[in-house]
Structures are given as structure tokens and as C-alpha cells.
Amino acid sequence: MTDPARRATRVELRLPPHIGVFLGASTAAYAVTLAGVTALQAQSEAALVADRAPVVAGVDAIAARNAQLAAALSAAGADYQAATDAYVADGGRLADLEQALAALATKVATIDGVSRSLPTSVNLPKVVRRVTTSTAPATSSTTGASGVP
Amino acid sequence: MGSPLRLQVPLSIPSRVVERAWRQALDEFEASEQALSRFRETSEIHQARIAGGRSDTPSRRLVAAISAADRARRVTDGRFEPRVLGDLERLGSAPIAVAPPALRAAPTVGRLVPTVGRLVRREGRTGPIDLPVPIDFGGIGKGLALRWAARRLEDVLGGSAYLLEAGGDIVAAGSPARRADDPGWRIGIEDPRLPASRGVEGPLAVIELPDGGGAVATSSVRRARWQSPDGRAVHHLIDPATGEPGGAGLLAVTVHAPDPAWSEVWSKALFLEGARGIAARARSQGLAAWWVTAAGMLEMTAAARARTVWVAGETA
Numbered sequence: 243m244t245d246p247a248r249r250a251t252r253v254e255l256r257l258p259p260h261i262g263v264f265l266g267a268s269t270a271a272y273a274v275t276l277a278g279v280t281a282l283q284a285q286s287e288a289a290l291v292a293d294r295a296p297v298v299a300g301v302d303a304i305a306a307r308n309a310q311l312a313a314a315l316s317a318a319g320a321d322y323q324a325a326t327d328a329y330v331a332d333g334g335r336l337a338d339l340e341q342a343l344a345a346l347a348t349k350v351a352t353i354d355g356v357s358r359s360l361p362t363s364v365n366l367p368k369v370v371r372r373v374t375t376s377t378a379p380a381t382s383s384t385t386g387a388s389g390v391p
Numbered sequence: 392m393g394s395p396l397r398l399q400v401p402l403s404i405p406s407r408v409v410e411r412a413w414r415q416a417l418d419e420f421e422a423s424e425q426a427l428s429r430f431r432e433t434s435e436i437h438q439a440r441i442a443g444g445r446s447d448t449p450s451r452r453l454v455a456a457i458s459a460a461d462r463a464r465r466v467t468d469g470r471f472e473p474r475v476l477g478d479l480e481r482l483g484s485a486p487i488a489v490a491p492p493a494l495r496a497a498p499t500v501g502r503l504v505p506t507v508g509r510l511v512r513r514e515g516r517t518g519p520i521d522l523p524v525p526i527d528f529g530g531i532g533k534g535l536a537l538r539w540a541a542r543r544l545e546d547v548l549g550g551s552a553y554l555l556e557a558g559g560d561i562v563a564a565g566s567p568a569r570r571a572d573d574p575g576w577r578i579g580i581e582d583p584r585l586p587a588s589r590g591v592e593g594p595l596a597v598i599e600l601p602d603g604g605g606a607v608a609t610s611s612v613r614r615a616r617w618q619s620p621d622g623r624a625v626h627h628l629i630d631p632a633t634g635e636p637g638g639a640g641l642l643a644v645t646v647h648a649p650d651p652a653w654s655e656v657w658s659k660a661l662f663l664e665g666a667r668g669i670a671a672r673a674r675s676q677g678l679a680a681w682w683v684t685a686a687g688m689l690e691m692t693a694a695a696r697a698r699t700v701w702v703a704g705e706t707a
Contacts (some may be wrong), residue, residue, distance in 0.1 A: 364689045380595050386581025387611035388394050388558030
């Protein structure tokens with residue numbers, strides 16, 4: 243039941259019929275416009291979405307490929323680390339090898355020096371006095387002159 | 392040729408195998424002498440000379456020897472020349488009487504340009520042969536006999552070690568060593584300054600053959616010396632460029648090579664280079680060579696030094 247106090251303050255809003263209609267029409271027009279705008283917006287957005295779809299798809303593909311590359315890089319990094327670890331382990335052996343080669347080079351140089359100092363000509367003793375400083379080692383045979391003319 | 396033979400093999404080889412090997416070596420040397428020796432009247436090469444240089448049915452050995460001698464002549468640029476028989480006979484080396492008078496005298500090489508003319512003419516590959524100039528196989532014949540004997544020994548002995556010696560030339564295979572630190576075949580080099588009457592005494596140097604063995608030959612004036620008809624002291628190593636004994640300043644040359652024929656050829660060819668040219672020629676050929684000069688020096692190439700284990704010396 244309406245409170246009479248509130249009834250007294252209630253203002254009857256009476257609009258001219260054309261106003262109401264216009265308002266209603268305006269409202270309807272506005273609603274239609276709004277709907278149109280909404281539709282346009284939706285259509286535009288749809289078009290925009292459609293336009294952007296390949297790009298989005300492309301971006302997705304790139305993202306997927308990027309993920310693959312990241313995985314490959316990660317695997318390569320692991321392999322590199324393993325190779326590095328192995329190289330470090332071999333480094334000790336390589337150092338030993340280098341030391342042995344250096345020692346060999348010194349020996350070769352020494353032998354070469356001794357070899358160059360060996361004579362290619364030897365003075366033989368005179369036949370009259372056949373005195374030797376050491377005894378000849380045992381031989382299986384002797385090569386020399388043969389036969390008669 | 393006509394040299395004493397000696398065969399050495401490890402004691403582990405059964406005696407029947409050794410006997411068979413020895414028989415093979417003897418047979419080969421007999422067959423080679425019968426084909427090539429100018430010291431045998433019935434030899435094929437002497438009979439060809441009596442027939443004016445023609446042999447209607449030459450043996451395989453004779454053909455092979457002529458081919459090897461021809462090749463040796465080309466490889467040594469003519470230092471080795473088998474057509475020196477005329478010069479040897481002119482200087483008095485005639486073990487077999489050359490007469491009958493119908494036999495043509497062998498031309499001397501001094502008037503023969505060695506690079507001109509083939510050693511032999513032949514009709515086809517199996518026909519008779521014609522030797523325009525009589526041939527002497529000295530300086531290659533013994534080496535060829537050793538080569539062919541070595542092949543027979545290898546067939547009988549398999550891979551066993553052996554050493555076969557024929558009058559101062561040697562072919563050996565493998566090593567006689569029983570342990571890793573035992574030496575290989577050790578060969579003494581005769582002192583050419585000793586008179587021939589003193590036989591084989593202490594060596595001048597001792598060389599050791601590598602594990603594969605090889606061949607050792609010596610060209611020396613120690614034994615084959617005589618007086619020519621005109622009273623000169625001459626020897627058997629004829630220089631084909633002059634027709635006279637060559638090797639000025641040298642007494643002996645020893646060569647170690649893989650093959651006995653080539654070691655003999657090069658020992659003679661190097662001897663004929665003389666004391667002035669032998670070092671350069673031996674080194675250019677990469678040979679293991681030792682030589683004794685008339686001045687009393689033993690010299691050798693670097694390859695020879697690597698094989699030398701002992702050299703005679705004198706107390707101060």
C-alpha cells in the first residue's frame with residue numbers, strides 16, 4: 243500500500259505522446275544504433291580477428307618452433323658440456339703426451355748430433371803389424387775376392 | 392764360377408730336408424755353370440762362341456742371363472759391360488784355348504762404343520740367338536746362380552733361415568738368432584791388402600745383415616791378378632771405356648743389396664768408378680757399400696755404416 247507521504251512527493255511524469263514515442267523511438271533507435279554499432283563492432287572485431295588469425299597462427303607456429311629450438315639448444319648445451327668434460331679429462335693425457343714428445347725430441351737431437359760426429363773414413367792399420375784393439379765378433383761367413391782370372 | 396759352395400741352416404731343420412736343400416743348391420750351380428761359364432769347354436756360352444756366336448736352342452738360363460746382363464749394362468750406364476771377353480783374352484786371361492784358328496777373335500771393347508748395338512739378336516721369343524760380340528758373365532754369373540739357388544732353397548726350406556756362400560759372394564734369408572737379443576747373420580769383409588797366399592784371416596770389418604737377410608758381394612783385385620803378355624801387372628776388372636783394368640785407387644768394393652746378382656753387378660760397377668767417383672755414385676744409388684782404397688782407407692756409405700758392427704783398429 244503506498245505511503246501517502248511518498249505519494250505526495252511522487253511526480254507524475256507525463257510526457258507528450260510524441261516525446262514518449264520519440265523517446266521510445268530514440269531509445270529504440272539508440273538501441274538499434276547501439277545494436278548496429280555493436281554489430282559493426284562485432285563485425286569489425288570479427289574481421290580484425292579474421293585478419294589477425296594468420297598472424298596469430300603464425301605467432302603460434304613461431305612460438306612452437308621457438309620452443310623446439312629452445313629444446314634443441316638445451317640438448318646441444320648438454321652435449322657441449324659433456325664434450326668439454328671429456329676434453330678436460332683428456333687434457334691431462336695430452337699434457338703427458340706433450341712432455342713425452344719433448345723428451346723424445348731432445349733424445350733425437352742428441353742422437354742426430356752423435357750420428358753426425360761419426361766418421362765415414364777410418365784409417366786402417368798397416369799390414370806389417372796387425373794389432374787390433376778388440377777381437378772381431380764371430381761371423382757366419384766372409385766376403386772377399388774369389389777364383390782365378 | 393767354379394767356386395766352393397757352403398750352406399748354413401739352423402740345427403732345428405731335419406737332416407733329410409737339409410740334404411735335399413743342399414742337393415738343390417749343387418744342382419743349380421752345376422746347371423748355371425754349364426750354361427754360363429767361360430771356364431768350361433762344354434758350356435753353352437763357350438759352344439755358342441765356337442759356333443760363331445749362334446745358339447740354335449738356347450737354354451732358359453742362358454737367355455735369362457743375357458737379358459739380365461743387358462739390363463745391368465743399361466742400369467749402370469755402361470759401367471757393367473759383359474762384352475769385355477776380347478780385352479780379357481788380350482791381357483792374357485784365357486782359361487780355355489781359344490783356337491781353332493777358324494774361331495773369330497773377340498773384338499776389344501776399347502774399340503766398341505758400349506751403348507751401341509744390342510747384346511743379342513733373336514728370332515722371335517723362342518728362336519735361335521746370335522751374339523754379335525762374345526760375352527763374359529763375370530760380374531753377374533755367380534750372382535745369378537746364387538739368385539736361382541736361393542729360390543730352390545726357399546722352396547725346400549720354406550721360411551727357414553739359411554746362408555749360401557759361393558766363393559766370397561753370399562745370399563742369406565731370415566736370421567739365425569734364437570733369442571731376441573741374438574745377432575743376425577754377421578759377415579766379415581776380407582782385407583784385400585793381405586796376399587792371396589794367406590787365405591782368409593781376421594776380417595777388416597764385420598757387418599750384420601738386417602732380419603730380411605739379403606746378398607753381399609765383393610769385387611776385389613786380391614786374387615785375380617796376373618802378368619799380361621807385355622809384362623804389366625793386370626787384373627780382371629776391365630773398364631769398358633778403355634779396355635784396360637779399371638778402378639784406379641781401389642783394392643776392393645763390397646755391396647749389400649736385396650738380390651745377389653745386383654749386389655755383384657754394383658760391386659763391379661762401383662769398383663770401376665775408381666777412388667774419385669765411387670762415393671758419389673754409391674750415394675746417388677742409395678747403396679750400402681764399403682770400399683778399401685790403395686791408400687789404406689776403409690770408406691763406406693751411410694747405409695753401410697748402419698750395418699757395420701766392428702772395424703779393425705790399431706793400438707797407439
